[in-house]
Every structure is written in C-alpha cells, then in structure tokens.
Amino acid sequence: MSEDKIRILVAKPGLDGHDRGAKIIAKAMSDAGFEVIYTGLRQTPEQIAAAATAEDVDVVAMSILSGAHNTLFPRVVQCLREREGQDILVIGGGVIPDKDIPFLKENGIAEVFTPGTPSREAVAWVKKAVEQKRLQQ
C-alpha cells in the first residue's frame, strides 16, 4: 500500500454559494490526515478538472445544494477524462434526491453522500476507495 498522503480537491461547482458542507468536509478530510485543496465558490467544471490534474489529486469531492448536480457533476467527470484525469475518483454531496443517484453513478460519480451523512463516513469511504485503487495500480 502506498504511504503517500491522500490528496483531495474539495470543490463547489456552479453558482451555489452554500459552502457550509464543503468546508466541513474539507476540514474533516484535513483532520484525517489528507492533503486538502479547497477551490472556493463558483468553479466551472473546466476549472475543477484543471485544478485536480494540476494538483495531482486522488479524489475530487464536490458539493452542490442548488439542484444543478445532474448537469455539473457529469461534466466534471467529462473534463477530467479530457485531461487524462480519468483515474481520479469523483464523489459528490449535497441536496441530491435519491432518484438522481443512479444517473450520477452511471455518469462516473463513484459515490453520492446525501444530507445527514457523518463526515467520518465520507472520510472512511475515501480512505478505503483510494487504498483499493492504489493496490490495483
């Protein structure tokens, strides 16, 4: 297993300004010993993919509360592929109705965390997923 620290980009795609959840996740991931980069608000999918590949992260974690997830999450996955960042795990959270989750998973979102998810659960998921991925490589 790789000893390298897990690197994660916490991102707010779109115009939504609610960043309470994103900041809590960023802090929880950082407390768990990950290297965390937070993009700040209003990032386009292109900007997020560019930052993720430039920073060579293992994971992109996005948060949207404005209902734009079906448009923006898959677009980030697409932009990552265009930049050969297809190995980066993409996860999302926010106000996301259950019925949208299958669509998001089909479009490359590895996991979706809905309101009320403990941050530790998200941390544990990332740790496990990244370790598995590193073993395969």
Next chain:
Amino acid sequence: MENDVHILEKARQEWQEGPLAKALAKTPERENLQDGRIYTPLDVDTSYEGYVKKIGFPGQYPMTRGGQATMYRGRFWTMRSYSGFATAKETNERFRYLLKQGVTGLSVAFDMPTQIGYDSDHPFSDGEVGKVGVAIDSLEDMEALFEGIPLDKVSTSMTINSPAAVMLAMYQAVGEKQGVAPDKLRGTTQNDVLKEYIARGTYIYPPRPSMRLTANIFEYCKNVIPNWNTISLGAYHIREAGATPTQEIAFAFANAIEYIQTAIDAGLDIDDFAGRISWIFTADIRLLEEVAKFRAARRLWAKILRERFGAKKPSSWMLRVHVHTSGSVLTAQQPLNNVIRVSLQALGAVMGGTNSMATCAFDEALSIPTEESATLAVRTQQIIAYESGAADVVDPLAGSYYIENMTDRFESDAESLIQKIIDMGGAVAAIERGWMQNEISKSAYVQQMAVEDGKKTVIGVNKFTGNDRADVDLTSVDPVVQEIQIEKKKALMNRRDNVECQAALEALSAACRDEKVNLMPFILRAVKSYATLGEICDSMRKIFGEYEAVKTI
C-alpha cells in the same frame, strides 16, 4: 432589599444541600446540557428601575418587549411563504395559490443565475436555471411574475442582494404598468451584500461599489418609494452557515453599522432611513434560546441606533424582524419530523415577537416545496396565530428568570463581539481579512462534530434512526426551463428598441464612474428599455470589477 436577597440565598443553599444533593446522588444529570440548571431572582435584575430601563413596554425604548404597543393583538405578523421555481409563469401560479391559502405577503426566491446577475443563456447558468428559484432575465419576466397580482394590495419581499437595485427597478416598472404609483408599493429587497461575502456567496462586485449601490437604494427610496424596506439585513444566512446565536446577532449588527455609516457619510440623516431598515433572522429549534435572542437583539439594536448614531425617532430604534425558520435544522431523514421542528421554530419566533415570517416546508432538505408541503408550512403559522393563544398576549415569556437572564447574556456577549469587530476596523475590514468567514466555519465544524459524537441529538439522524426516507413526493424542475428562457430572451432582443437599450446601458456604465451619482434612475431606464438583467449587471461589472473571494477553510 438586602434582607430579601439574604432570604433567597439561604433558601437556595438549603435546596442545594438538601433536595438537589440527594437528587444528584440518586440520578446524575444528563450529559451535554447547554445551559444552567435553574434560574431565580438572583440571576436577574428584579428592581422596578431595572425593569423600566431594560425591559420596559412594547413600542418604547429599549423595545425589548416588541416593536409595537399591541403587537399581535392588533395585527398578526405578516405570513409569507418563500417561493419561486422554474419560469415566472409557474411561480405566478404558485403565488396566486398561496394568496388563496391566506398568506399575507409574498416572498420571492430567485434562481442562482438571477441572484448573481447572469441571464439564462450564460454558460455559468447551465443546470441552474429555475432550480432554486424563479428565473428573471428581463422586465418581461417580472411582468409575468406579478400578472394579476395588484402590487398596491400585497407586500413583496425579494431575496435579492447584488442585483437588488435592478429587481427593485423592475418592480417599480411593473407597478407603473399596473397603474400603481411607486409610493404605494410595499415590500423589501434583501440588498445586504456584506453577508454574501461572509456566508451566502451571491456577490458580484467588490464590497465598496456594492455598498454604494445599497446607499443609492436608501436615498432613492426615501424620495420615490417611501414605504419600501430598503434593506433586510441577513442575520439568517450567517447563522445558517454555522454561526452561534451570539455571532448571528453580532456579525449582522456589525454589517449594519457599516451600512449606516456609509449612508451617513454620503450625507443622509439617520432618521431619514433607519426606519426602513429591516432584518431577517433564523428561528432555530431551541425555542427558548431563540425567544431570548430576539429580545436581546431588539434591545441592543435600539441602543446602537440611539446611542451610537443619535437617532431620535422611535421608529429608527425599532428592529423590524422577518423570520425564516431554520433550513439547516431540517433533516433529509424521516422528513415528516420536520413538520414538528418547523412548528417549534415558528412558535419561538412568535413568542420572540417577529414581525413577519416564512416557514420552511418539511421537504426542503430534499428539494423545493411541493404545493402540499408549502400549504402545510403556511397552516403551521395560521394554527399558531389563530389557535394556540401564543399571539394573544404581548411578549408572553418576559419575566421568566431564565429568559431574562439569557436575554441579558445574549445582549452583552453580542455587544462585546461587535466591539471586537469595530476594533478590527469594522465589518468590511473583518470580511476582507476573512475573519468573520473563519469564525463561522469554526462554529459550523464544532456543531457538526457535536452531532457526529452524539453530544447533540438529532432525531432520525443520530438517535431513533431508521425509516429514513418517508415516501414523499418531491418537486423537480424540468431542464427544459432553461431552453424556454433562452428562447424568450432571443425573441425579446429582436423585438425591443435596441438603440434605446444600448444608450441606456452606456449611460449606466458612465454613471458608475462618478461615485456621487445615484445609479437607480439609470438602472430604471435600462430596465424599461428591456435590457436584460445580465446586460445591466455587465455594464456595472465593466466599471466596478468582480469580487474575488478570500478562501477560508
């Protein structure tokens, strides 16, 4: 008096050594209790002099008991329902439906692109159009939004900040088309951009030109739309982003002090505009705490206005509060539980003396409300108003040792925190340094960890879990809304007088360059020429630039 104190202290000691000690030995108290055990006259100022000075009577300084002498015995608070989704036409239907259900004021939710001054065809608007509010691209949409709703009969609250001047101009233009003179319009524009940098994120321009726009609205309304609440300062958003109740009061008041100073520096008289300042606060689930919070906020605000700014009119001292019940308290798990949460929040707001309220629908942690859930939210207010009796007496919890003690504590804690911000150079300086943002994030994290560690109980989330998602119908907005908006805009641009439109936009840009000019008449001209929201905001962006956020985690 000293003798009386002695009697009470003696009695308390006997109780502590007797029944209390016995009870504690037998059953230890629950963990993580947030406040003291019991409050007595020893914890409050019980003198008549203290009563008159700190509590007094409603409608009189220091306003602790409420802003009006008879409060809800005269008229209930304005009952609103925050609504907006998809196109103006669909939102108009919801408005008319809600008016039939007995709401006494409208409250408009705009979609994200509208809040940030982008038209529906802007690349940044992809996926966002009509999602969390109604899409407004031009005056044409605003006309459709209020179709068949006489603007001289309703009061309308608009949750709009950076483009507040544009929406207000559109509202005035719709009124004129209906034959309603501007001085008959009643309502509120949120227009509090400072809290956008701290907590809500829908900023466009940097703080200083934004403050100018705010002051322009103050001045314009004084002369043209005198019954308009020119600003609704957002304590709500600060709290919902994670702040404590003390921070909610203090950060919002520190922002207010900054706006008032800007207006005074621009030559306005405090008593000419202070009476049109209104507020939005949250109502959290801890209802007794919330009652004390509202009372403390009213008293502290009156003091700031009278002592710091020398306001002479009682209406200038009054804290006009609109409450939106807390959305962050609602849970996606067991969503029907939120009906109960909203009831308690709304009851707290009423016993705390709010002037206006919008109650959340129980499905808001999952999506925007359905017609049914929105109706239930309105009924919650109506049941409290007409059935519970909580609205029949003014400030019913006054005199409770606990409430009065907590009111005193909130007031003095918030006052110290405001002083700290002033010592830092004021709210704008504190925001530019990222200080307020950081403090809020820290509080949010502490609260999240308290839930995760089980120190704070949330039913359905970390206790009594299971049956996670009740089978509730959810609203979803069709992505076709964006296409409809784009088509409408294309047609409009072909139809309008583009020469006048360009001239109006250029005149606006030119006016932006001279700080002394009030921009409202220029914005109104652009609006009436059917320039789009994006075009109007762009012609100001060209001159003012855009804000770049300080990143804080």
